[in-house]
Amino acid sequence: MNTNPQVHAMIVAAGRGSRFGASIAKQYLPIAGQTLLQHSVARLASSAYIEQCLLVIAANDSTAQTLDFAMPIQYTTGGAERWQSVFAGLEAIVAAGAEDSDLILIHDAARPAVPRSDIDHVIEAAMLEPYGAILATPVVDTLKQSQSSPVPDANNDEQHYAARTIDRTDMWQAQTPQVFRVSQLRQVLAYVAMHQLSITDEASAFEYLALPIRLVSGSRQNIKLTYADDATLIAAILDSQR
Numbered sequence: 001m002n003t004n005p006q007v008h009a010m011i012v013a014a015g016r017g018s019r020f021g022a023s024i025a026k027q028y029l030p031i032a033g034q035t036l037l038q039h040s041v042a043r044l045a046s047s048a049y050i051e052q053c054l055l056v057i058a059a060n061d062s063t064a065q066t067l068d069f070a071m072p073i074q075y076t077t078g079g080a081e082r083w084q085s086v087f088a089g090l091e092a093i094v095a096a097g098a099e100d101s102d103l104i105l106i107h108d109a110a111r112p113a114v115p116r117s118d119i120d121h122v123i124e125a126a127m128l129e130p131y132g133a134i135l136a137t138p139v140v141d142t143l144k145q146s147q148s149s150p151v152p153d154a155n156n157d158e159q160h161y162a163a164r165t166i167d168r169t170d171m172w173q174a175q176t177p178q179v180f181r182v183s184q185l186r187q188v189l190a191y192v193a194m195h196q197l198s199i200t201d202e203a204s205a206f207e208y209l210a211l212p213i214r215l216v217s218g219s220r221q222n223i224k225l226t227y228a229d230d231a232t233l234i235a236a237i238l239d240s241q242r
């Protein structure tokens with residue numbers, strides 16, 4: 001196994017940010033002096049393993065190429081689903097000459113506060129794995145599963161009720177970066193496409209094929225900007241990391 005492979009980095013930034021709900025795409029939200037995307041690129045650039053980055057952007061994105069980034073950037077167009085954006089980025093990296101045994105690192109543009117040490121840890125873990133490794137954090141809250149049908153209240157808003165508590169032992173929340181071997185990721189994403197599976201992270205595709213992906217415990221500061229009120233939290237985290 002190649003334990004000293006080249007690392008090819010991509011950031012997926014082709015989403016619509018529908019849950020964020022703002023007029024501006026969340027990857028271009030200005031926080032602590034630059035956009036979320038620029039922060040995320042700068043974090044990857046801080047790792048000695050990463051010297052350039054592919055940005056996967058929406059077909060109608062007219063913002064990314066007006067920005068300055070902390071390292072050389074290439075671009076490709078994403079897809080309707082996140083995994084399709086990852087697949088498009090993977091094919092672009094393969095077309096640029098990546099070797100089968102190289103590593104491909106996938107990071108969400110929406111996760112600008114990932115510590116450099118976590119980036120290095122997940123890369124170093126993946127170097128020792130046949131398939132890959134991802135950052136994740138153990139679930140610390142009590143997990144509730146709601147009843148399948150919410151009950152409308154007097155204002156016809158949905159009210160959710162707890163149906164059961166899910167045992168949180170051995171439960172993790174996946175983050176990014178997620179790091180895989182190029183050839184294996186191509187194979188599992190082709191499987192996802194062929195079987196029209198719905199996945200929200202690339203590790204899920206490996207799980208469908210019972211291929212082990214290492215969980216690397218990461219910082220709880222590596223949150224994903226999803227809803228509007230995440231912006232205040234991320235701004236505070238970025239400020240604390242200066």
Ligand SMILES: Nc1ccn([C@@H]2O[C@H](COP(=O)(O)OP(=O)(O)OP(=O)(O)O)[C@@H](O)[C@H]2O)c(=O)n1
Nearest residue numbers: 012013014015016017018019080081082109110
């Ligand atoms: N078709 C997609 C969907 C998502 N992403 C990227 O994947 C990351 C994580 O996805 P998410 O937080 O869900 O972003 P959005 O899909 O934009 O948000 P929403 O689901 O609320 O629309 C983001 O950086 C987003 O830009 C992508 O590149 N292509």
Ligand SMILES: C[C@](O)(CO)[C@H](O)COP(=O)(O)O
Nearest residue numbers: 082108174175176200201224
């Ligand atoms: C990849 C990810 O960030 C891991 O938690 C998450 O699955 C992205 O999900 P989203 O619904 O595309 O934000």
